[in-house]
């Protein structure tokens with residue numbers, strides 16, 4: 001079923017042939033062939049655990065292949081570490097944390113190739129250039145601040161800026177968009193188009209299929225460590241892609257809606273809300289936000305970047321200190337909120353930043369899932385092993401956690417599967433109220449549907465859910481009610497039949513500008529949302545993508561962010577990868 | 583997806599909101615300042631109080647005895663700062679200090695150059711072996727350098743026939759000048775600290791050390807030469823310790839085998855008091871300077887006020903003081919959510 005391109009491999013800039021890679025007990029890559037042509041954007045897709053990141057790590061010297069070869073520009077290479085791959089012209093944004101949180105933004109951007117004068121790092125020039133470069137990526141911050149004080153999206157933009165700063169022939173991006181907002185995704189796309197214009201090849205991993213159609217030329221689909229398809233992306237149907245990924249027939253994939261949420265709204269139980277947050281106020285971030293969640297109800301939080309959605313959830317569980325406001329759980333007021341006391345009261349939050357926090361990499365899947373629930377599972381201090389196993393197996397099956405077994409170390413799981421483990425941990429706490437911040441981020445299509453179905457089911461069983469998602473479709477189809485936030489204020493409510501994308505966008509567009517925020521995000525523009533309002537439009541998106549490249553290059557973009565100091569635009573790079581460290 | 587693709591690239595105007603969202607809370611900012619400069623503030627405070635209340639503290643005699651007799655030992659804290667910033671630890675420096683003294687005294691009988699070069703070479707060699715074991719064989723720094731602590735003491739015993747032989751620095755040797763008086767030691771040590779600060783903040787090597795302490799995996803993925811830097815940092819620490827020991831020997835006029843016991847702990851304490859995170863990834867040479875000075879002044883005061891109760895008592899007070907400072911540092915870094 002492998003459809004290899006007929007052309008000779010010699011035109012490839014990066015060529016992988018017959019690569020095999022096993023980890024203890026896991027055969028992660030099997031006879032993988034992969035061709036990357038110059039100046040193409042090549043999508044690499046597959047379910048969680050399919051082997052995408054492993055392939056990338058084999059190509060960039062993090063792992064050594066057990067068998068097979070890697071060729072760069074026709075020459076066989078055996079990179080022993082990422083440094084060598086980078087020096088040869090392969091620049092990579094890995095899926096896991098790529099930066100050093102305690103160091104300054106500028107330092108992170110320039111680590112390893114700081115500008116120097118008389119052998120010493122020229123700090124002033126470094127800071128100036130960092131501010132310049134990041135400005136072009138839409139990140140305007142004090143570059144001397146520690147990186148960890150930046151938002152997730154901004155951190156990812158720093159990683160991106162760092163990767164394209166290097167003189168490279170190949171840029172590899174492993175799920176660069178998993179923590180980006182729509183606007184930042186757009187910046188990323190224009191960067192990718194800029195790279196392409198300079199003849200640089202890009203490998204692009206993402207679980208959001210829309211993005212692939214927007215920027216990619218060709219696609220390679222992986223399943224269970226094998227390449228199952230390589231070809232042009234134009235003309236390839238969405239459904240076909242999904243069925244290739246999942247290894248199922250197209251007819252089986254083609255089901256009713258595009259998300260797995262049941263379209264019926266949940267039956268509302270009256271009585272007191274499971275969660276009532278009143279007048280939450282956090283300096284500069286939230287201004288008197290109130291939200292109610294009833295048992296059996298999914299309440300969506302809508303809004304754009306910086307609207308205060310995550311902050312609201314954090315303020316509710318006490319992860320963010322509030323100046324004002326109160327929270328009641330089933331009518332009982334929570335004094336001195338903290339994440340721990342919230343869990344005890346039955347309010348549990350799945351945090352947005354799952355890269356850095358959350359899983360305990362050295363413990364097994366079983367322990368990671370059941371640790372937080374242990375007090376609940378134990379009787380007189382003893383934990384029933386059978387009960388624990390039952391829960392763990394249930395979630396592993398339900399969320400399709402791909403592991404060799406419940407005893408595998410979580411640190412060895414693929415990125416998406418680690419996220420599923422975290423999700424399982426919170427779900428098995430059996431909470432009264434679940435706060436989900438981007439629950440399906442970084443999770444593949446198949447498992448996404450399972451997560452959505454599970455949320456639906458939990459709500460039906462009487463759980464109250466507060467759902468935050470940048471995926472508009474998910475938000476709309478999943479929520480019974482939507483509370484719309486803007487600049488830290490509630491600006492609207494949608495309920496019943498009004499819960500539609502148009503309704504949400506209308507409410508955002510007509511929301512009054514808040515008075516105190518000169519630097520507020522631009523007025524919401526319905527067109528900047530990544531989701532197409534009409535799912536029927538999906539199957540033929542290749543054309544707009546092709547038109548988009550010239551549109552982007554003639555747009556008002558001040559300069560090409562991909563290449564601040566390099567050769568003039570249009571001038572092809574002959575030997576961009578010099579092995580110099582200057 | 584049609585709508586997004588047709589959008590022109592965004593003008594980056596929303597960044598202001600990011601700035602706002604990312605602002606560091608005041609409490610964290612204060613904590614971070616205190617952590618970084620707390621030792622200096624306490625040092626100034628303690629010196630001010632001591633000068634105001636005691637007639638003997640602010641005398642030149644006393645100050646020169648604080649500076650001159652301790653300066654070389656502070657070099658251990660300099661090396662330790664580098665090691666701790668990478669997230670490692672070097673327990674062998676106390677023993678290395680003693681070995682450096684003995685080797686220096688031994689070498690001084692054959693000329694000043696040998697007195698300097700012999701300890702440095704041995705320190706560098708031993709340090710790089712430790713570094714290689716840690717970086718390449720991936721052994722725990724704690725274990726490797728603990729072996730160093732014990733092994734070097736053994737070597738010392740062997741060299742001196744179990745302490746029976748004492749190597750003296752010849753009375754007329756120029757080597758003695760290096761350790762004599764107050765100013766020479768202080769200037770040598772100050773120069774070393776200044777070079778160290780430059781190395782840490784203004785070179786790629788220094789940035790690599792900090793980065794690998796902050797997140798070693800990320801540093802490796804960023805293409806930084808992590809393994810090499812690790813070897814070099816233990817090499818540096820060993821060399822500094824041996825060199826400092828040699829200078830100490832020059833000051834004392836002989837190689838003393840029993841010296842240096844527990845110095846590694848004092849060094850670690852000064853580094854931590856100076857605001858360097860014991861977990862690595864953040865710290866400064868300036869902080870360590872404050873840390874060593876603060877410890878030295880406190881020692882001096884405790885000696886002065888409590889000496890009549892005996893040395894066991896002064897050690898207890900010292901330990902208690904250390905515990906308080908380390909506790910404070912921990913609380914501060916927790917406020918900053920560094921853990």
Ligand SMILES: Nc1ncnc2c1ncn2[C@@H]1O[C@H](COP(=O)(O)OP(=O)(O)OP(=O)(O)O)[C@@H](O)[C@H]1O
Nearest residue numbers: 023028048049050051052053054412413414415416
């Ligand atoms: N260091 C390791 N030790 C053991 N197994 C590993 C290791 N790294 C990856 N694996 C296994 O190899 C398989 C492929 O993982 P990989 O990270 O390549 O998946 P992926 O396609 O990137 O998935 P995702 O979309 O979740 O990021 C998984 O089953 C994973 O458990």
Ligand SMILES: [Mg+2]
Nearest residue numbers: 053095414415
């Ligand atoms: Mg991956």
